[in-house]
Amino acid sequence: MSRDLLVIDKVTKRFGGLKAVGGDAGLSFSVPEGTFLGLIGPNGAGKSTTFNLISGVLKPTSGAVILDGKDLSTARASEIASYGLGRTFQTPRAFPSLTVLENVMVGADNEGETLLSVLRGGWKARERALRDKATEVLRRVGLTERINDVVANLSGGELRMLEVARQLVRDPKILLLDEPTAGVDPSLQAKLSRILVDLHAEGRTLVVVEHNLHFLLQIADSVVVLQHGELLSKGTPSEIKADEKVIAAYLGADHAA
């Protein structure tokens, strides 16, 4: 069994008097390295709040979020990215007037680039290496043919793939995707699902928040179901499909077979 890369430990989040996540006892689950966890729940269940707690945008009211042994509850947002967490946003954030390739290149970490290396022409080698890496991640997300197009010309689905590429180029230890199927037509959803399966097969650790339960049940290793901010169920996709509580709350009786 692989070690837990991400641990959500008795986390609660309140907004004023509202218990958005965790109720009184707190929400707990963990994500072993190399696994693919899906986080689902109906509107208002606390998915986005949980996602923002994991990515450090929100701090828990109580409890802790531990990534690779580091407590994110006390870290600054800029530190969290350096701990190896990559995340996409529901609204893609690419630069519209740059090309697809340029967007991925500017998203990469420029660590190691010093004034001396620039003066010595080291940047040329670095730029070549970065270009090669960006080209490779764009191939993996199926955007090779769009590489020199400006981002303003991409479809909604292609923009989501670009967001994934912008994170992958940084080699995150864990990749969090926020509603990747939102606004994506069914044919691109199938492509997206294959891309996620491939990333998982490469050993990446993935956490995907989705409304679209059926999308996740086909590809995730395990699923956490939230309801009213609390854990309704967690298990493998087959366990989730058979769980009476999930069927009653989310799937409806016609999915019970």
Ligand SMILES: Nc1ncnc2c1ncn2[C@@H]1O[C@H](COP(=O)(O)OP(=O)(O)OP(=O)(O)O)[C@@H](O)[C@H]1O
């Ligand atoms: N910044 C905030 N201030 C106050 N209440 C908030 C805030 N963010 C979320 N909430 C409340 O917390 C609860 C959980 O919301 P959250 O957005 O996490 O749910 P969700 O499962 O992501 O819903 P959806 O699928 O509709 O996006 C809701 O009752 C919501 O109104």
